[in-house]
Amino acid sequence: MNRFEVLTPADLAHAARLLARQGHVALAGGVDVIDLLKLGIIAPATLVNLKNLPELHGIEPGPRGLRLGALTKLHEVAEHPFIREHYTAVSDAAREAATPQIRNLATVGGNLLQRPRCWYFRHPDVNCLKKGGDRCYALTGLNRYHAILGGGPSFIVHPSNLAPALIALGASARIVGPSGERSVELEKFFTLPSVDPKRENDLKPGEVLVEVNLPPPPAGAKSAYLEAREKQSFDWPLVGAAAMVASDGASRTVRDARIVLCAVAPIPWRSPEAEKEIIGHPLDAERARAAGEACVRGAHPLADNAYKIAMTKVLARRTILKAAGIEEA
Amino acid sequence: MKHDKHGPPDSRAISRRAFIKGAGAIAATTGLIRTPPASADAAPDAQDGIVERIGPGAQTIELKINGEVKRVTVEPRVTLLRALRDHLNLTGTKLVCDRGACGACTVHLDGKPVTSCMVLALDARGHEITTIEGLLTPDRMSPLGAAFVEHDAAQCGFCTPGMMMSMAAALASNPKAQLEDVKRAVAGNICRCGTYPHVFAAALSVVRGGNRGES
Amino acid sequence: MTTPSTTPAVRQAAAHLKEKLLRLAAPALGAEPSDIEARNDLFQVRFDPSRKMSFADVCRRIPGDSLSAEGERVPNYEGYRRDQAGCQFAEVEVDAELGIVRVLRVVAVHDAGQIIDPLTARSQVNGGVLMGVGYALFETRRMDPRLGIMVNPTMDDYKLVGPLDVPEIEVRFVEVANGFNNTGVMGFGEPAHVATAAAIGCAVYDAIGVPVRSLPITPDRVLAAMETRA
Numbered sequence: 001m002n003r004f005e006v007l008t009p010a011d012l013a014h015a016a017r018l019l020a021r022q023g024h025v026a027l028a029g030g031v032d033v034i035d036l037l038k039l040g041i042i043a044p045a046t047l048v049n050l051k052n053l054p055e056l057h058g059i060e061p062g063p064r065g066l067r068l069g070a071l072t073k074l075h076e077v078a079e080h081p082f083i084r085e086h087y088t089a090v091s092d093a094a095r096e097a098a099t100p101q102i103r104n105l106a107t108v109g110g111n112l113l114q115r116p117r118c119w120y121f122r123h124p125d126v127n128c129l130k131k132g133g134d135r136c137y138a139l140t141g142l143n144r145y146h147a148i149l150g151g152g153p154s155f156i157v158h159p160s161n162l163a164p165a166l167i168a169l170g171a172s173a174r175i176v177g178p179s180g181e182r183s184v185e186l187e188k189f190f191t192l193p194s195v196d197p198k199r200e201n202d203l204k205p206g207e208v209l210v211e212v213n214l215p216p217p218p219a220g221a222k223s224a225y226l227e228a229r230e231k232q233s234f235d236w237p238l239v240g241a242a243a244m245v246a247s248d249g250a251s252r253t254v255r256d257a258r259i260v261l262c263a264v265a266p267i268p269w270r271s272p273e274a275e276k277e278i279i280g281h282p283l284d285a286e287r288a289r290a291a292g293e294a295c296v297r298g299a300h301p302l303a304d305n306a307y308k309i310a311m312t313k314v315l316a317r318r319t320i321l322k323a324a325g326i327e328e329a
Numbered sequence: 330m331k332h333d334k335h336g337p338p339d340s341r342a343i344s345r346r347a348f349i350k351g352a353g354a355i356a357a358t359t360g361l362i363r364t365p366p367a368s369a370d371a372a373p374d375a376q377d378g379i380v381e382r383i384g385p386g387a388q389t390i391e392l393k394i395n396g397e398v399k400r401v402t403v404e405p406r407v408t409l410l411r412a413l414r415d416h417l418n419l420t421g422t423k424l425v426c427d428r429g430a431c432g433a434c435t436v437h438l439d440g441k442p443v444t445s446c447m448v449l450a451l452d453a454r455g456h457e458i459t460t461i462e463g464l465l466t467p468d469r470m471s472p473l474g475a476a477f478v479e480h481d482a483a484q485c486g487f488c489t490p491g492m493m494m495s496m497a498a499a500l501a502s503n504p505k506a507q508l509e510d511v512k513r514a515v516a517g518n519i520c521r522c523g524t525y526p527h528v529f530a531a532a533l534s535v536v537r538g539g540n541r542g543e544s
Numbered sequence: 545m546t547t548p549s550t551t552p553a554v555r556q557a558a559a560h561l562k563e564k565l566l567r568l569a570a571p572a573l574g575a576e577p578s579d580i581e582a583r584n585d586l587f588q589v590r591f592d593p594s595r596k597m598s599f600a601d602v603c604r605r606i607p608g609d610s611l612s613a614e615g616e617r618v619p620n621y622e623g624y625r626r627d628q629a630g631c632q633f634a635e636v637e638v639d640a641e642l643g644i645v646r647v648l649r650v651v652a653v654h655d656a657g658q659i660i661d662p663l664t665a666r667s668q669v670n671g672g673v674l675m676g677v678g679y680a681l682f683e684t685r686r687m688d689p690r691l692g693i694m695v696n697p698t699m700d701d702y703k704l705v706g707p708l709d710v711p712e713i714e715v716r717f718v719e720v721a722n723g724f725n726n727t728g729v730m731g732f733g734e735p736a737h738v739a740t741a742a743a744i745g746c747a748v749y750d751a752i753g754v755p756v757r758s759l760p761i762t763p764d765r766v767l768a769a770m771e772t773r774a
């Protein structure tokens with residue numbers, strides 16, 4: 001780990017100004033920053049500690065939805081009764097993430113901005129495309145945990161399992177930079193490696209992720225998040241799926257839906273194809289199965305990860321049905 | 330490492346634990362010598378809107394550990410785990426993976442378990458830090474510690490302090506924990522020796538003891 | 545294996561130590577060491593029980609502050625069988641759509657020679673069983689064939705059994721008198737380990753109707769095996 005100084009800015013504007021400088025990196029919970037420092041993937045001269053900024057704190061439920069300060073801890077998200085009730089997928093995803101000890105440190109903002117867990121990217125002896133090297137070693141190497149959708153030229157999967165759940169519920173991020181603020185739909189915030197393989201999102205130098213805002217869920221909407229892992233104890237998901245389904249009570253006709261997949265693509269992967277299969281139709285197991293099939297229609301598996309296709313179909317179907325409260329026979 | 334040259338003349342007078350601690354201290358000292366401290370510049374930089382500037386050289390910070398305020402001089406890059414083990418001689422907290430995945434380094438921050446390898450020491454300022462030494466000592470056993478011994482919940486013992494910290498926090502917040510709860514409580518702790526069944530049994534015995542009154 | 549390899553030497557050292565104590569007691573009791581019996585806290589002359597000394601009094605005659613003796617682990621005695629017998633059972637649940645295997649229960653029945661401490665013996669078998677679960681389902685070193693590096697050298701990528709992967713474990717010891725060494729102790733950490741993986745493999749076969757022929761039995765392999773079923 002290189003030596004660095006740690007600065008605490010007085011306010012948000014100064015934080016943004018500092019972060020616009022070369023070699024300055026934001027410090028939230030520190031879980032990913034410290035790992036990247038230890039691995040030598042980043043070597044900043046200065047860490048800018050965000051924990052003093054009041055705008056980044058707090059969970060605020062209200063009639064206009066929910067505001068999650070960027071510094072909200074994952075355990076707070078997992079345990080909050082309002083989130084549990086109205087944004088179930090988000091609460092479930094936070095509970096499935098990481099370990100109790102990490103959930104007590106990790107923040108929502110840091111979770112969305114964490115770097116990939118790809119074993120080539122995190123290997124100190126490998127200089128891959130994401131680190132400025134000339135290729136993605138996963139393409140021809142060991143790729144059982146890599147992307148089946150949206151890959152190329154890098155084949156990482158986005159590591160956040162909170163992001164798909166937030167996107168399924170229509171979240172947006174409020175971002176403050178040196179020259180003002182902007183709000184961006186979380187769905188559009190993540191960027192594919194075909195745009196730039198060296199980053200996973202659209203946060204510009206100097207920008208601070210201040211909060212994540214969730215609109216009130218559509219009337220009659222319910223949501224769910226499920227993931228498949230090798231281990232039942234802490235493990236990264238092989239595949240995950242978040243679903244929001246808004247349907248009319250008795251007829252079960254779906255008025256609105258969002259299906260977002262986890263760990264299958266370099267970004268949280270929304271599947272409009274799957275949504276189309278269910279919107280406007282009465283939902284049943286058959287419809288949900290068709291949506292699962294639709295999710296992977298464009299999939300391109302690598303040598304070791306074709307199994308993720310089968311898994312994605314199943315998880316998408318189960319998550320849709322779980323969100324809608326339909327028991328499978 | 331030339332342990333022998335540093336050993337006291339009567340090597341029988343030194344316990345294995347003290348010896349190992351001594352060896353650690355030598356390694357830590359060498360580390361400090363390699364990186365000369367930069368000029369301490371703690372003055373807030375009003376012009377830049379900075380309320381605190383710390384490092385990159387070693388600086389003295391205050392940490393409240395097990396109820397006592399301790400002063401420790403560390404660079405900003407030193408993790409809480411390293412500060413505890415290498416600078417404060419609190420070696421009950423263990424270093425294994427150093428990346429948040431095993432739980433051996435678990436301590437409490439304000440009563441909540443966290444992996445101290447993933448916290449900068451300076452970020453632990455202003456929090457109540459509890460280490461395994463604050464939870465129990467051989468002559469001040471906690472009911473959970475006694476239950477670990479009674480149920481043989483430690484084999485090599487390396488995961489045990491972290492395991493106990495996670496479990497203690499969970500039992501404090503849920504004194505009626507059931508099997509599923511105690512399993513989840515230590516979901517972030519890895520035990521290579523396979524002590525889990527006895528760890529669960531030890532925790533559940535404390536829960537039952539608690540229901541009967543103090544045992 | 546620690547207990548069977550060390551206890552015979554410990555027992556032999558203890559026997560030598562006892563001889564030394566008898567030799568210390570002999571002059572005081574006016575008897576030959578071979579005529580003295582040491583039982584519980586007493587050293588007594590066999591043919592005249594009125595001549596006796598307490599253990600503490602014998603110890604007072606120790607020159608210096610300690611008495612020591614050495615023992616060694618001699619080769620096993622001829623003419624006794626050292627084979628171990630045991631049965632390992634595993635009950636698994638397979639998510640047939642996702643290929644994920646969970647071990648629900650393991651029953652480990654072991655011919656255990658003489659058990660010295662039942663609690664720590666159970667710990668030993670628990671450890672063997674849990675390593676067996678990891679061996680069967682999770683653990684493997686993944687080497688990139690071109691780069692020559694292990695890609696999963698960390699504790700999140702190299703998957704070790706965690707608390708939520710622990711099955712219910714039932715341990716039964718069948719103590720058998722065994723004369724191949726002087727304590728009759730056998731090792732059972734390894735049998736519990738290797739046999740568990742085999743039992744899990746067989747249980748998965750029983751569940752899905754086709755065998756998965758390599759370890760670990762990861763979801764991709766279960767799904768691939770099930771594809772061959774039709």
Ligand SMILES: Cc1cc2nc3c(=O)[nH]c(=O)nc-3n(C[C@H](O)[C@H](O)[C@H](O)COP(=O)(O)OP(=O)(O)OC[C@H]3O[C@@H](n4cnc5c(N)ncnc54)[C@H](O)[C@@H]3O)c2cc1C
Nearest residue numbers: 028029030031032033098106107110111113160161209429
């Ligand atoms: C053992 C382990 C298991 C894990 N399992 C999971 C899992 O199952 N699912 C999952 O989703 N994640 C998992 N994680 C990842 C973990 O959730 C993230 O590392 C954590 O959320 C990062 O948050 P942080 O607050 O610690 O961020 P930091 O490490 O402080 O920051 C992360 C990045 O974001 C930047 N940053 C942080 N906050 C802001 C902000 N407000 N504005 C601008 N930039 C900012 C930092 O500069 C840095 O680049 C796991 C991590 C570990 C160690």
Ligand code: FES
Nearest residue numbers: 426427429432446
């Ligand atoms: S050493 Fe901190 S979690 Fe492993």
Ligand code: FES
Nearest residue numbers: 484486520521522
């Ligand atoms: S007792 Fe050895 S790792 Fe847990």
